[in-house]
Amino acid sequence: xxxxxxxxxxxxxxxxxxxxxxxxxxxxxxxxxxxxxxxxxxxxxxxxxxxxxxxxxxxxxxxxxxxxxxxxxxxxxxxxxxxxxxxxxxxxxxxxxxxxxxxxxxxxxxxxxxxxxxxxxxxxxxxxxxxxxxxxxxxxxxxxxxxxxxxxxxxxxxxxxxxxxxxxxxxxxxxxxxxxxxxxxxxxxxxxxxxxxxxxxxxxxxxxxxxxxxxxxxxxxxxxxxxxxxxxxxxxxxxxxxxxxxxxxxxxxxxxxxxxxxxxxxxxxxxxxxxxxxxxxxxxxxxxxxxxxxxxxxxxxxxxxxxxxxxxxxxxxxxxxxxxxxxxxxxxxxxxxxxxxxxxxxxxxxxxxxxxxxxxxxxxxxxxxxxxxxxxxxxxxxxxxxxx
Amino acid sequence: xxxxxxxxxxxxxxxxxxxxxxxxxxxxxxxxxxxxxxxxxxxxxxxxxxxxxxxxxxxxxxxxxxxxxxxxxxxxxxxxxxxxxxxxxxxxxxxxxxxxxxxxxxxxxxxxxxxxxxxxxxxxxxxxxxxxxxxxxxxxxxxxxxxxxxxxxxxxxxxxxxxxxxxxxxxxxxxxxxxxxxxxxxxxxxxxxxxxxxxxxxxxxxxxxxxxxxxxxxxxxxxxxxxxxxxxxxxxxxxxxxxxxxxxxxxxxxxxxxxxxxxxxxxxxxxxxxxxxxxxxxxxxxxxxxxxxxxxxxxxxxxxxxxxxxxxxxxxxxxxxxxxxxxxxxxxxxxxxxxxxxxxxxxxxxxxxxxxxxxxxxxxxxxxxxxxxxxxxxxxxxxxxxxxxxxxxxxxxxxxxxxxxxxxxxxxxxxxxxxxxxxxxxxxxxxxxxxxxxxxxxxxxxxxxxxxxxxxxxxxxxxxxxxxxxxxxxxxxxx
Numbered sequence: 001x002x003x004x005x006x007x008x009x010x011x012x013x014x015x016x017x018x019x020x021x022x023x024x025x026x027x028x029x030x031x032x033x034x035x036x037x038x039x040x041x042x043x044x045x046x047x048x049x050x051x052x053x054x055x056x057x058x059x060x061x062x063x064x065x066x067x068x069x070x071x072x073x074x075x076x077x078x079x080x081x082x083x084x085x086x087x088x089x090x091x092x093x094x095x096x097x098x099x100x101x102x103x104x105x106x107x108x109x110x111x112x113x114x115x116x117x118x119x120x121x122x123x124x125x126x127x128x129x130x131x132x133x134x135x136x137x138x139x140x141x142x143x144x145x146x147x148x149x150x151x152x153x154x155x156x157x158x159x160x161x162x163x164x165x166x167x168x169x170x171x172x173x174x175x176x177x178x179x180x181x182x183x184x185x186x187x188x189x190x191x192x193x194x195x196x197x198x199x200x201x202x203x204x205x206x207x208x209x210x211x212x213x214x215x216x217x218x219x220x221x222x223x224x225x226x227x228x229x230x231x232x233x234x235x236x237x238x239x240x241x242x243x244x245x246x247x248x249x250x251x252x253x254x255x256x257x258x259x260x261x262x263x264x265x266x267x268x269x270x271x272x273x274x275x276x277x278x279x280x281x282x283x284x285x286x287x288x289x290x291x292x293x294x295x296x297x298x299x300x301x302x303x304x305x306x307x308x309x310x311x312x313x314x315x316x317x318x319x320x321x322x323x324x325x326x327x328x329x330x331x332x333x334x335x336x337x338x339x340x341x342x343x344x345x346x347x348x349x350x351x352x353x354x355x356x357x358x359x360x361x362x363x364x365x366x367x368x369x370x371x372x373x374x375x376x377x378x379x380x381x382x383x384x385x386x387x388x
Numbered sequence: 389x390x391x392x393x394x395x396x397x398x399x400x401x402x403x404x405x406x407x408x409x410x411x412x413x414x415x416x417x418x419x420x421x422x423x424x425x426x427x428x429x430x431x432x433x434x435x436x437x438x439x440x441x442x443x444x445x446x447x448x449x450x451x452x453x454x455x456x457x458x459x460x461x462x463x464x465x466x467x468x469x470x471x472x473x474x475x476x477x478x479x480x481x482x483x484x485x486x487x488x489x490x491x492x493x494x495x496x497x498x499x500x501x502x503x504x505x506x507x508x509x510x511x512x513x514x515x516x517x518x519x520x521x522x523x524x525x526x527x528x529x530x531x532x533x534x535x536x537x538x539x540x541x542x543x544x545x546x547x548x549x550x551x552x553x554x555x556x557x558x559x560x561x562x563x564x565x566x567x568x569x570x571x572x573x574x575x576x577x578x579x580x581x582x583x584x585x586x587x588x589x590x591x592x593x594x595x596x597x598x599x600x601x602x603x604x605x606x607x608x609x610x611x612x613x614x615x616x617x618x619x620x621x622x623x624x625x626x627x628x629x630x631x632x633x634x635x636x637x638x639x640x641x642x643x644x645x646x647x648x649x650x651x652x653x654x655x656x657x658x659x660x661x662x663x664x665x666x667x668x669x670x671x672x673x674x675x676x677x678x679x680x681x682x683x684x685x686x687x688x689x690x691x692x693x694x695x696x697x698x699x700x701x702x703x704x705x706x707x708x709x710x711x712x713x714x715x716x717x718x719x720x721x722x723x724x725x726x727x728x729x730x731x732x733x734x735x736x737x738x739x740x741x742x743x744x745x746x747x748x749x750x751x752x753x754x755x756x757x758x759x760x761x762x763x764x765x766x767x768x769x770x771x772x773x774x775x776x777x778x779x780x781x782x783x784x785x786x787x788x789x790x791x792x793x794x795x796x797x798x799x800x801x802x803x804x805x806x807x808x809x810x811x812x813x814x815x816x817x818x819x820x821x822x823x824x825x826x827x828x829x830x831x832x833x834x835x836x837x838x839x840x841x842x843x844x845x846x847x848x849x850x851x852x853x854x855x856x857x858x859x860x861x862x863x864x865x866x867x
Contacts, residue, residue: 079628079734080763102630124572137577138549153825154818159730161546161762161802163535163584164810164817165844166826170548170580174573191630220604220671243674250673288571290491316491317571362564365833366576372832373825 015056017043017064026181027150029065030378034148038062039380042177044087044119047111047278061380065181067118073097074184075158082141082158084186087118103189106133110278118182124174128274131314132224132242136173139188143169145180148378158186171369178380179373193224193242197252198270199262201237206230206295209237212259213313214291219258221251225269228311229276236263238273280308282323283349288316304330328352389430393450397432400442405480407431416475419460419467420522421809422723423773423783428455428469433480436497437555437563437593440476444591445561447474453841454559456587458499458530461522463726464807466534466586470841478529481593484508492599493552493569498529498592505597514599517544520803521711532592535584537803539710540667542761543634544600546803548583553596556582556589559834569596581829586805587840589833603634603669607679608697608706611664611686612657616640616756618689619662620737623760625685627733631678636761637665637710642720643755643768647709650716654709657693664691664760665710713757714768720753721770725782728804729793733763742792743767750781764802791816806844815846 020026033040041061043049045068049056056064070086073094077083078101085094091112095105107127109115115125121143126135133139142156145168155168172180203209209228216226216239225240237259241251256262272279285304289297294311297318301309306320329349360366389408398406407413408430418425429452434440447454453473460467469475478499486495489512494505502523506515519538520526526536532554537546544550552569566579573579582589613619616638623636639647644656644663656663664686668678686694697703717724731739740756747754747769758765767789771782790800790813800810800817814823827845830837 077732077734079624080732081627081630082732124577126572130571134545134549135572137580138545147825151821151824154822155825157730157799158797159732159763159799159802161537161541161759161764162730162799163537163546163803163805164730164800165806165814165822166829167535167548167580167584168825168829170577170583171829173580174577179576191632222670222674244677246677247671247674250671254671290488292490312571315571360575361568362566362575362578365558365564365578368832369576369829372828 015061015063017046017066019066019069021069023070023146023152023183025069026065026067026146026183029063030146030148030150030181033063033378034376038378040065040378041380042067042118042122042181044068044116044122045114047114047119055380067181067183068116070118070183076101077158078102080158080160081189082160082186083189084158084184085117086184087116087121087182089117091115091117091120098189099192102192104192105187106130106139106190107136108274110275117185121173121182121185122175122177124176128225128227128240128277128312131226131312132222133190137170140169140173141186141188143172143182143186144184145172145182147180148374148376152183153180156186160188178370180379193248195245195248196224196240196242196268197248198225198266198268198273199239199241199252199255200264200270201259202263203235203237204233206235206298209235210291210294210313212237215258216255217291217314219254221254223251225273226312226314227273228309228313229273230309238270240269240273242269276310277319280321280323282307282321285320285322287318287320289318290316294318390450393446393452394430396446397430397443400446401432401434401439405433405435405439407433416457416460416477417469419457419465420463420726421465421468421807423725423779424465424468424808426469426471428475429472430474432474432476434476435480437557440481440591440593441557441561441563443476443561444557444559448560448836448838451836451838453838454591455840456529456533456591458527458533459501459522459525461520461526462530462534462805462807463728464534464801464805464809466805466807466840466843467530468808473841476591478527478593481529485594487512487599489514489599491569492601494597494599495567496528496595496597498532498595499527502526502528502531509599510602513602515602516550516597517541517600518547518550521714523711528595528597529592532583532595533585533587534803534805537759537762537764539635539637539665539707539759541803542636542759543632543669548580550598550600551579551583551595552598554579554582554592555594557591557593559590559836559838564590567594567596584805586807586844588830588843590839605672605675606634606667606669606703607675608703609664609666609668609679609682610656610695610697610706611666611691612660612693612695613662613664613690614660614692615690616662616740617737618691619664620740620760622664622685622689622691623736624734625689626682627761629681629685631681633666633678633682633761634669635665635667636759638756638758638760639663639665639710639713640756642753643713643717643757646716646719646755647713649719650712652709652712652716654705656709660692665706710757717755717768717770720755721772723771723773725769725771725786726804727765727767727769727786727789728801729765729767729790729798730800730802731763731765731793731796731798733761735796735798736760736763736765739765739793739796739798740767743789746785746788746792750785752778752781752785759802762802763798787813808843811844811846814844
């Protein structure tokens with residue numbers, strides 16, 4: 001590929017990365033890709049390609065398209081509690097911007113200084129703070145995207161309440177760069193907490209921690225974070241409280257009343273917990289289960305050799321880390337898929353799971369949507385492991 | 389309607405599930421948008437997913453368009469019948485299939501009435517949060533189609549944040565099972581896309597809905613003002629102070645007077661220019677602190693009286709007045725045009741003034757009741773549909789109010805949907821490219837446009853479906 005032909009710098013590597021300066025540049029890249037029959041994968045920070053785009057590893061992508069240069073905050077209206085920003089803005093920069101006006105941004109993603117808005121939206125990633133705020137997709141108010149044909153299309157708006165037109169931004173959120181290039185998005189903001197407190201209970205067994213979590217869930221508590229983390233044989237129940245000062249004090253006392261004195265208590269948020277999902281490396285497997293089945297599902301993950309397990313009991317979400325995975329996925333994974341959601345999987349696992357890909361519910365309408373928005377398949381389209 | 393098709397449909401839903409008599413079909417000739425009426429060719433009332441799918445397969449093969457309908461309380465014409473079309477109502481799909489208090493979810497058929505679900509789950513300390521004013525009549529399936537809101541959506545969000553899954557029958561009559569309530573969707577967020585699609589992608593027959601714990605403490609306040617402007621300013625200041633009540637509603641003088649003269653009388657003071665209905669919920673500390681911070685804001689804006697509901701009965705009466713406001717308008721004139729515009733919350737007062745001026749200049753009676761916390765306004769124009777000239781003035785005023793909102797960064801609808809009422813205004817809010825993207829998605833899911841054809845997307849956008857080639861880069865684009 002000749003960089004001069006594109007008019008923007010390319011990074012060395014395979015596949016090459018195009019980093020256009022602006023929307024016009026992105027359109028030029030897509031036009032070039034169309035002329036040359038190249039397959040393009042839009043990327044954010046590029047940290048989750050193994051999760052979101054196994055097709056890159058498979059060599060099915062000719063060009064990565066980065067929106068990193070689109071890094072402008074378009075509009076922050078403190079009185080409205082809304083933020084509109086370009087896709088290349090880092091989540092850290094956006095959080096700092098809105099904090100000046102007394103607002104907080106969700107999701108609180110791991111390593112926010114390296115996570116871009118576009119990448120976060122494309123990956124559909126929610127943070128541990130989903131316990132309070134719900135998943136990311138609930139707070140995307142609108143988007144501007146570029147489709148494969150170069151047309152720019154907007155959906156939603158910059159308003160906290162709006163049902164005008166189809167919610168295409170819901171479709172694009174979590175579409176992993178297979179439908180469009182996200183250019184700009186508007187998000188709902190939340191009040192920056194006045195006070196924060198973090199409580200940790202430690203146990204060697206999961207069951208008492210699940211009982212604690214259930215007691216807390218049945219109470220008036222509205223925590224920002226509630227997570228169970230097992231590391232080195234110890235189960236830690238983390239409870240992050242945030243809000244008005246008197247409210248946090250009340251909730252702290254209520255939590256102690258319900259769950260006993262914590263092993264550890266911190267003013268402010270836990271310094272490392274929010275980054276936990278991206279620390280430690282290894283293979284990540286995600287699963288979900290109702291509260292009554294969390295223990296059983298944890299045992300299944302243990303049987304796969306999980307070294308670290310993170311559970312969000314209220315969301316019913318589990319994540320396991322396996323440091324030295326077998327070359328091929330264990331039979332349990334193949335049998336139970338798609339009960340387990342592959343996250344950071346070795347390439348060979350994706351390949352082995354390929355035959356099960358057609359079992360994804362509602363695959364046919366998803367493929368129809370892909371074809372409608374990208375008829376030529378310009379955005380190499382592998383969001384399912386080994387999708388045929 | 390061909391006799392053999394009618395026979396086949398009867399075989400699926402039974403005699404009681406087919407309405408053919410013109411007098412009976414007339415009950416389905418419009419929804420809450422009474423300005424637009426059309427008699428449907430036939431009305432079908434299936435009992436479950438299977439019957440719905442079988443009916444839809446028959447209609448698809450016969451090439452007959454279909455309009456899904458909940459309770460018909462929608463205000464934008466989403467359930468208005470289309471030419472040569474059949475109306476498929478969910479009135480007989482009223483079973484609650486499962487309440488799972490541990491997972492805090494309910495599985496229901498789509499014809500279950502909104503308020504009934506909360507009534508059923510109250511014993512388990514749970515409720516369904518979205519509460520449209522018509523919640524005593526509207527169905528959950530209709531709420532999903534329109535992505536309905538309600539006063540408490542200020543804190544809890546519109547319907548889309550409460551839908552965990554659904555079973556959908558596609559236009560071809562195939563089943564799409566999206567009912568698994570995963571924390572995150574596998575692949576594309578089809579549920580998120582289907583909610584608010586106004587019955588144009590499929591018919592949702594079963595819904596998996598999130599239930600919310602009943603708050604331990606709820607306080608309802610009624611703040612009384614001698615100025616609508618000041619009342620609006622309070623809302624702006626509450627938002628700016630980043631306080632989080634669960635509902636912030638405003639009713640203006642004409643609305644208050646209509647409510648107080650009706651069966652919904654709530655004890656609102658009739659000499660007030662506006663009242664602010666504010667609800668705060670949560671645990672005790674949260675509620676008392678929020679109210680303590682709201683009070684100085686009210687004082688600053690010359691609130692002349694602050695009342696606090698003393699018990700559940702008084703709270704219910706205050707809300708009955710608010711939720712009965714549209715019905716109470718019948719005292720002013722026989723018909724009511726309910727606008728549903730959204731404005732940035734910093735421009736509430738400005739939009740209210742503009743809407744009032746637009747109506748007043750045209751000699752129309754306008755009353756305002758709105759979800760102030762969300763910036764979702766309902767300027768209501770009372771009129772008599774027998775007066776064609778007055779109807780024209782009403783429609784002109786409605787368009788101008790929507791246009792004013794668009795020009796100020798607002799939008800056409802906050803909870804009622806586009807339907808046919810706001811269809812032509814879509815082209816003013818969205819570009820051709822925006823609308824073409826919507827039309828492409830529609831074409832992917834309903835290629836033959838059998839479901840609710842001719843709604844929401846202006847005709848021109850449908851014609852733009854062809855993909856436009858990207859212009860080749862100019863020399864300036866290249867290094």
